[in-house]
Amino acid sequence: MKSRAGIVIIGGGIIGTSVAYHLAQRGVRDIVLIEADLVGSGASGRSAAMILLQMSREMTVRMSQESFKEYLNFEEEFDADIGYKPIGYLNLATKEIADNLRAQFELQHRLGVPTEILSPDTIARLVPALDVSDLEFGSICWQDGVIDPHSVMQAYVKHARRLGAEINEKVEATGIVLEKDRVAGVRTTAGDIATPLVVNAAGARAAQVGAWVGLHLPIKNFKRTIFITDRFDEIPERTPFVMDLAIEWYFRKEGKGILLGMGIEESTTFEPQLEWEFLDAMIQRALHRAPILANARVMRGWAGLRSLTPDDYPILGRAPGVEGFVNCCGWGGHGVMHAPIAGQLVAELIADGKTTTLDAHAFELQRFSQTTYSHLTF
Numbered sequence: 001m002k003s004r005a006g007i008v009i010i011g012g013g014i015i016g017t018s019v020a021y022h023l024a025q026r027g028v029r030d031i032v033l034i035e036a037d038l039v040g041s042g043a044s045g046r047s048a049a050m051i052l053l054q055m056s057r058e059m060t061v062r063m064s065q066e067s068f069k070e071y072l073n074f075e076e077e078f079d080a081d082i083g084y085k086p087i088g089y090l091n092l093a094t095k096e097i098a099d100n101l102r103a104q105f106e107l108q109h110r111l112g113v114p115t116e117i118l119s120p121d122t123i124a125r126l127v128p129a130l131d132v133s134d135l136e137f138g139s140i141c142w143q144d145g146v147i148d149p150h151s152v153m154q155a156y157v158k159h160a161r162r163l164g165a166e167i168n169e170k171v172e173a174t175g176i177v178l179e180k181d182r183v184a185g186v187r188t189t190a191g192d193i194a195t196p197l198v199v200n201a202a203g204a205r206a207a208q209v210g211a212w213v214g215l216h217l218p219i220k221n222f223k224r225t226i227f228i229t230d231r232f233d234e235i236p237e238r239t240p241f242v243m244d245l246a247i248e249w250y251f252r253k254e255g256k257g258i259l260l261g262m263g264i265e266e267s268t269t270f271e272p273q274l275e276w277e278f279l280d281a282m283i284q285r286a287l288h289r290a291p292i293l294a295n296a297r298v299m300r301g302w303a304g305l306r307s308l309t310p311d312d313y314p315i316l317g318r319a320p321g322v323e324g325f326v327n328c329c330g331w332g333g334h335g336v337m338h339a340p341i342a343g344q345l346v347a348e349l350i351a352d353g354k355t356t357t358l359d360a361h362a363f364e365l366q367r368f369s370q371t372t373y374s375h376l377t378f
């Protein structure tokens with residue numbers, strides 16, 4: 001590993017690898033990325049792998065639209081198949097969230113997202129497994145779909161390397177060397193790297209990395225569990241992703257089986273374990289919305305962390321008061337779908353001094369300095 005670099009990126013998830021690629025692609029040289037374990041071993045390898053245009057706020061819709069441009073053009077740019085399948089994302093509107101979803105639908109239309117409203121009867125025809133008796137309506141965007149995040153990360157790594165970046169696995173950052181208020185280096189388990197610039201893409205550990213330079217990053221990690229069932233033909237392959245926001249539960253087809261997801265508990269550990277006892281709670285929700293799932297057999301599962309900020313926007317930008325420290329973290333439940341724009345914005349910030357594709361001021365850490373927030377739980 002190099003002992004000197006122009007930039008060190010801490011974290012080899014989908015965000016860190018995207019940052020490495022986009023920086024290299026803009027002609028920035030002398031990049032070193034360090035990943036404590038293996039690329040994709042954190043949240044990026046444990047997600048539900050959905051990419052959505054159907055987002056709730058203007059900035060998140062715009063980030064999705066920018067990211068879709070790269071994802072839809074991925075094969076051409078990277079010569080890699082990321083397995084995009086536009087299965088559609090169906091949001092179920094029960095009474096308590098109907099107004100909210102209607103407002104989101106209007107916003108999405110204003111921004112050019114082709115979301116459609118479906119009546120309960122149409123939903124019942126589309127997904128006969130669902131109990132629609134308490135639904136006001138549903139909204140669906142058919143371009144929303146599933147990808148393979150591992151293929152995305154491997155492509156970012158391959159092309160970042162081709163353009164001269166050094167990507168190291170099994171190397172953990174253990175501290176940052178400061179000279180006055182400036183970054184001077186990174187301490188790692190494989191020796192020190194002298195550098196004037198660090199990008200914090202450490203996912204669930206980003207607050208810890210920020211604390212090394214005296215920053216308080218208001219990120220909390222929430223555990224989410226996914227279970228996968230055995231082959232389950234009662235729900236056919238052409239079924240969209242179904243999200244029941246009111247009960248924080250979702251499912252989609254995964255191969256011949258079903259992927260079920262749920263969980264909003266704050267985690268006390270960085271290494272979330274699958275707890276089989278959680279299956280009971282998951283089954284309760286499943287039976288409420290899709291009683292037919294009582295016949296499905298759960299085979300395996302995993303747990304991961306979603307790293308959320310109080311306003312559910314990422315923290316992206318130069319850190320106040322510490323020269324040479326850039327945050328790109330707190331991506332919550334959207335890091336897979338927004339990885340392309342995340343890397344692009346950091347590359348613009350570092351190469352050009354400002355972001356141009358989107359105005360990223362809303363993501364600066366300074367937004368938290370005056371206000372106390374209670375954490376949102378989505």
Ligand SMILES: Cc1cc2nc3c(=O)[nH]c(=O)nc-3n(C[C@H](O)[C@H](O)[C@H](O)COP(=O)(O)OP(=O)(O)OC[C@H]3O[C@@H](n4cnc5c(N)ncnc54)[C@H](O)[C@@H]3O)c2cc1C
Pocket residue numbers: 010011012013014015016034035036037038039040041042043044045046047048049050051171172173174201202203204205206209224225226261303304305306307329330331332333334335336337338
């Ligand atoms: C169950 C679940 C379902 C999800 N579903 C979706 C979805 O459908 N769509 C979507 O867009 N998002 C989804 N997400 C969220 C998404 O997975 C995350 O937002 C995204 O993976 C964050 O990427 P990241 O690179 O910031 O973090 P990570 O993938 O966690 O990467 C951070 C990396 O930093 C490394 N690291 C940490 N500290 C150090 C250190 N000191 N030195 C070196 N390396 C270090 C870690 O080992 C890790 O590999 C889901 C998350 C979960 C848990």
